[in-house]
Structures are given as C-alpha cells and as structure tokens.
Amino acid sequence: xxxxxxxxxxxxxxxxxxxxxxxxxxxxxxxxxxxxxxxxxxxxxxxxxxxxxxxxxxxxxxxxxxxxxxxxxxxxxxxxxxxxxxxxxxxxxxxxxxxxxxxxxxxxxxxxxxxxxxxxxxxxxxxxxxxxxxxxxxxxxxxxxxxxxxxxxxxxxxxxxxxxxxxxxxxxxxxxxxxxxxxxxxxxxxxxxxxxxxxxx
Amino acid sequence: xxxxxxxxxxxxxxxxxxxxxxxxxxxxxxxxxxxxxxxxxxxxxxxxxxxxxxxxxxxxxxxxxxxxxxxxxxxxxxxxxxxxxxxxxxxxxxxxxxxxxxxxxxxxxxxxxxxxxxxxxxxxxxxxxxxxxxxxxxxxxxxxxxxxxxxxxxxxxxxxxxxxxxxxxxxxxxxxxxxxxxxxxxxxxxxxxxxxxxxxx
DNA sequence: GTGTACGCCTAACAGTGTTAGTGTCAACCC
DNA sequence: GGGTTGACACTAACACTGTTAGGCGTACAC
Numbered sequence: 001x002x003x004x005x006x007x008x009x010x011x012x013x014x015x016x017x018x019x020x021x022x023x024x025x026x027x028x029x030x031x032x033x034x035x036x037x038x039x040x041x042x043x044x045x046x047x048x049x050x051x052x053x054x055x056x057x058x059x060x061x062x063x064x065x066x067x068x069x070x071x072x073x074x075x076x077x078x079x080x081x082x083x084x085x086x087x088x089x090x091x092x093x094x095x096x097x098x099x100x101x102x103x104x105x106x107x108x109x110x111x112x113x114x115x116x117x118x119x120x121x122x123x124x125x126x127x128x129x130x131x132x133x134x135x136x137x138x139x140x141x142x143x144x145x146x147x148x149x150x151x152x153x154x155x156x157x158x159x160x161x162x163x164x165x166x167x168x169x170x171x172x173x174x175x176x177x178x179x180x181x182x183x184x185x186x187x188x189x190x191x192x193x194x195x196x197x198x199x200x201x
Numbered sequence: 202x203x204x205x206x207x208x209x210x211x212x213x214x215x216x217x218x219x220x221x222x223x224x225x226x227x228x229x230x231x232x233x234x235x236x237x238x239x240x241x242x243x244x245x246x247x248x249x250x251x252x253x254x255x256x257x258x259x260x261x262x263x264x265x266x267x268x269x270x271x272x273x274x275x276x277x278x279x280x281x282x283x284x285x286x287x288x289x290x291x292x293x294x295x296x297x298x299x300x301x302x303x304x305x306x307x308x309x310x311x312x313x314x315x316x317x318x319x320x321x322x323x324x325x326x327x328x329x330x331x332x333x334x335x336x337x338x339x340x341x342x343x344x345x346x347x348x349x350x351x352x353x354x355x356x357x358x359x360x361x362x363x364x365x366x367x368x369x370x371x372x373x374x375x376x377x378x379x380x381x382x383x384x385x386x387x388x389x390x391x392x393x394x395x396x397x398x399x400x401x402x
Numbered sequence: 403g404t405g406t407a408c409g410c411c412t413a414a415c416a417g418t419g420t421t422a423g424t425g426t427c428a429a430c431c432c
Numbered sequence: 433g434g435g436t437t438g439a440c441a442c443t444a445a446c447a448c449t450g451t452t453a454g455g456c457g458t459a460c461a462c
Contacts, residue, residue, distance in 0.1 A: 011440085034419060046421080047441045055419065103304060117364060131367040135348065136341065136379040143344020147336065163318060166332045178337040181386030182379055189378075212409085235450060247452080248410050256450065 011041055013051045017061030021098070024062060028100045032058075063104050069094045080123050081183050085176050087116070088141050092175045095142070099149035105142055125190050133186035137179055144175060212242055214252045218262030222299070225263060229301045233259075264305050270295045281324050282384050286377050288317070289342050293376045296343070300350035306343050326391050334387035338380055345376060 009015065019040050023032050034055060038045040052058055072090060077083045095102050121130045148170030210216065220241050224233050235256055236246040253259055273291060278284045296303050322331045349371030 033417085035417085043440095044442060045419085046443085049420075050440060117368070118361075121364075127363060127367060131364065132372075132375040132378065135345065135368070135371065136375060139344035139348050140337065140341040140379075141344070143340035143342070143347065144336065146344065146347075147340050160319075162328060163322075163332065166328060167318070167336070170336065171333075174333040174337060177333065177386075177390075178341075178383055181383055185378075185382030185386065234448085236448090244409095245411060246450085247412085250451075251409060 011043055011047065011051060013061070015041060016048060016052055017058060017065055020058050021062045021065050021101075024100045025098055029103065034058075059104055062101055066094060066098050066101050069097070080119075081180060081187070084116070084120075084137070084183060085179050088137060088179045089172060089176050092141050092145055092172060095145035096149055099145075102142070102146050102149060123187070125186065129186050129190050133183060136182050136186075140178060140182065141175060144170065144178075212244055212248065212252060214262070216242065217249060217253055218259060218266055221259050222263045222266050222302075225301045226299055230304065235259075260305055263302055267295060267299050267302050270298070281320075282381060282388070285317070285321075285338070285384060286380050289338060289380045290373060290377050293342050293346055293373060296346035297350055300346075303343065303347050303350060324388070326387065330387050330391050334384060337383050337387075341379060341383065342376060345371065345379075 016037065020032055020037055023037065023040065034048055035045040037058070038048050041048075048058075052061075070091060072087065077086060095105070117130065117134050120134055121127065125133065217238065221233055221238055224238065224241065235249055238259070239246040239249050242249075249259075253262075271292060273288065278287060296306070318331065318335050321335055322328065326334065
C-alpha cells in the first residue's frame with residue numbers, strides 16, 4: 001500500500017522545517033498543522049514523526065531558520081553604538097520579514113544575543129547597566145516588531161486623522177533612533193557614575 | 202434531565218470572564234478551553250454560548266478585565282515625564298501580575314493608550330516625534346514584560362555566572378530608567394529641532 | 403392552568419496532536 | 433539471485449479542541 005518513494009523528493013527534517021516556515025509566512029501560525037504540513041510534502045501526518053519528535057521541534061526549527069538570516073556582512077562601523085544600532089535594525093528587518101514567527105521569539109535563549117552582552121560590557125559599562133541596557137534594547141526591538149506587524153482593527157476613529165495615519169506606520173528609523181537613545185542614556189549614566197558619586201541629593 | 206439551576210450561581214458573562222482569567226493566571230493560556238471553563242462553572246460547554254458569542258469574546262473579556270486594573274489614584278506628579286514613567290511602570294506591574302495574558306495585549310487598540318498620545322503632543326512634540334516616542338515606549342514595556350515573564354530554559358551556561366544571574370532578573374527599575382531615557386531623548390531632539398536646523402552637518 | 407421564553411442539556415461535526423501496529427520498498431550480505 | 437534487515441510511510445484510533453442544532457425542563461407571566 002505504501003506509495004513509491006521515487007515519486008517525490010525524500011522527506012527530511014530540513015524539508016519539513018523549510019516547508020513549515022513557508023506555510024507560516026504565507027498563512028500564519030494557525031494554518032500550520034501536522035496534517036497540512038504533511039499534505040504539502042505529499043505524505044501523511046504520522047510520517048512526519050519519523051523525522052521530528054513533535055510539533056514543538058518543528059517550531060524550534062522555524063526559529064532556527066529565521067535566526068540564520070541574521071548574519072551581517074562586513075564592513076562594520078567603528079563606533080560601538082553605530083554597530084549595535086545596525087545589528088538591531090537588521091534584527092527588526094528579519095522579524096518583520098517573518099511576522100508570524102515573532103510570537104515564537106524567545107523559545108530558547110538566543111546564543112547570538114548572549115554574545116552581544118559581553119561585548120557591551122567591554123565598552124566600560126557596569127554589569128548592572130550592561131544587563132539593563134541589553135534587556136531594554138532587546139525588549140524594545142521585539143516589542144516594536146510585534147506591534148508593527150499586528151494589524152490592529154481600526155478602532156482609532158477618535159484620534160485626529162493626522163495622528164491615526166501615522167500610528168499605522170512603524171518606520172525602521174524609529175528603531176534606530178530609540179535603540180541609540182537607550183544605549184546613549186545608559187552609557188552616559190555609567191560615565192557619570194565614574195565621575196560623581198550619586199548618593200542622594 | 203436539566204439540573205436545577207438553584208444548585209449553583211447563575212452563569213453570566215461576568216462570571217465566565219472572571220473564571221477564565223483565573224484559569225489563565227493559574228495554568229496558562231493553553232489550559233483555557235471552553236469545556237474546561239464550563240466545567241469550572243458547573244455547566245456544559247455549549248451553555249457558554251448563550252452568554253458569549255465565541256472563545257474570542259472570552260479572550261477580549263480577559264483583556265478588558267486586566268486593563269481595568271490600570272487605574273491610578275492621585276496625586277499625580279507635576280512633571281509630565283515623571284507622570285508617564287509612573288503610568289508605564291504601573292502598566293508593567295499589571296502585565297507581570299497576569300503573565301499569560303501578555304500575548305493577548307494588542308487584540309484591540311487601547312483606548313487608554315490613545316488618550317496618552319494627544320497628551321504627549323501637548324508637551325510640544327512634533328507629530329512624528331510624538332508618535333515615534335509613544336510607539337517606542339509602549340513597545341518597550343510590552344516587550345520587556347513579555348521577556349521578563351518567559352521562563353527561558355537555562356541554556357546560558359556559557360555566560361559568566363555574575364552575568365547569567367543578573368540576566369534572570371528583570372527589575373522594575375529598568376522599566377523606569379528606560380522609559381525615561383526614551384522620552385527625554387525624543388524631547389531633546391524636538392527642542393533641538395526648534396533651535397538649530399539639522400540639515401546635515 | 404396554560405403559554406412562553408430562557409437556560410442548560412445531549413449529540414454531533416470537523417478539526418487538532420500524537421501513538422500503535424502494519425505493511426512495503428530498497429539496500430545489504432552471502 | 434535469495435534472504436534478511438531496517439527505514440519509511442501507511443491506516444486506524446485516541447483524546448482532545450471550538451462550535452452548532454435541536455430538545456427538554458424549569459420558572460415566570462397572565
């Protein structure tokens with residue numbers, strides 16, 4: 001009863017994950033079911049479990065696939081703030097390119113993210129400031145990506161139209177401005193702490 | 202066959218939503234099913250549809266319930282930045298109190314949020330700066346709440362332990378510092394634009 | 403006492419993730 | 433070439449999910 005394998009490309013973990021991301025990109029997270037995914041690959045749902053432990057592993061695979069798009073090519077800016085602004089702008093771009101995967105962000109601790117934290121520390125931050133700045137920037141970018149890709153029903157009739165119109169736009173420029181603002185503020189606070197001892201007053 | 206209604210409190214929309222939030226708070230979003238919810242109320246699933254159109258309406262009700270906790274009591278700070286910092290710190294606190302509802306944030310445009318935007322404009326911002334600042338702060342707070350309540354598996358062994366330990370803490374103080382940093386940066390940019398014309402130098 | 407409307411019920415449909423057991427094909431060993 | 437083995441995909445089923453249709457019992461109005 002088994003159909004001939006020759007008819008179609010062999011099912012592999014890679015093909016499963018790639019197809020899954022394609023479905024999610026095109027039709028959203030809810031459209032991704034094991035039966036639908038299998039059907040797209042010309043196979044029954046149960047067969048997928050030979051290549052993948054469960055649906056969670058498929059979702060993890062999707063996250064990995066998206067993350068692999070984060071690589072930047074040289075040349076890199078000399079200034080460390082410019083560099084981080086560039087990195088996070090890229091992060092935002094990739095998230096927006098796969099809007100429906102944003103709610104999957106943070107399924108695992110992000111190795112690349114963890115690389116960046118020691119880097120920030122090397123700029124002379126205190127540990128606490130470095131962690132706070134890092135968490136703030138990451139939170140902002142993910143939050144901004146989430147907000148910008150959510151198509152909110154247009155209940156905002158009570159806003160002046162000039163405002164309402166602008167509230168529907170989520171320019172990348174804002175990502176750059178805000179990331180820079182956060183980093184500069186924490187950097188300034190750090191250097192102030194070295195100069196004067198703020199003990200209360 | 203119908204059981205006597207006298208045995209239990211009557212099922213109402215309010216009781217449904219309240220119980221739903223209790224389930225979500227205690228056991229997470231996935232634990233909330235119509236059958237489970239009905240069972241908690243001593244009723245069958247189908248009966249809920251007499252009081253509620255569908256599950257989405259229950260979720261909307263949850264969002265409304267959480268939002269009702271956002272009210273602040275006077276006295277309010279005089280400085281507008283202090284005021285906004287207070288508001289968003291409170292916003293963060295409420296979100297963290299109901300961690301599993303964070304992914305529901307943004308189901309509808311937030312009336313309260315929309316109130317705040319004209320308020321920011323009244324501080325002398327340009328329209329574009331006001332919108333950018335507003336979107337940035339909201340995005341940051343929601344993102345920060347989302348990150349801080351996600352229990353990420355401890356893959357971070359490769360981080361220095363002092364760092365790893367601090368990365369697990371998400372202090373409210375950071376919310377206040379970052380919100381203030383963003384607002385001050387955009388405010389400064391606005392007032393600069395009034396003084397000097399930055400045309401590229 | 404009768405009529406009516408409401409509130410809840412059972413039963414069912416179409417869909418979900420997942421597992422057990424079975425079959426079939428392809429490649430390897432001798 | 434014949435037999436064995438193992439990988440792969442199949443069917444069938446289980447326990448769930450949200451949702452709808454239709455019926456029954458209770459409580460209230462007149």
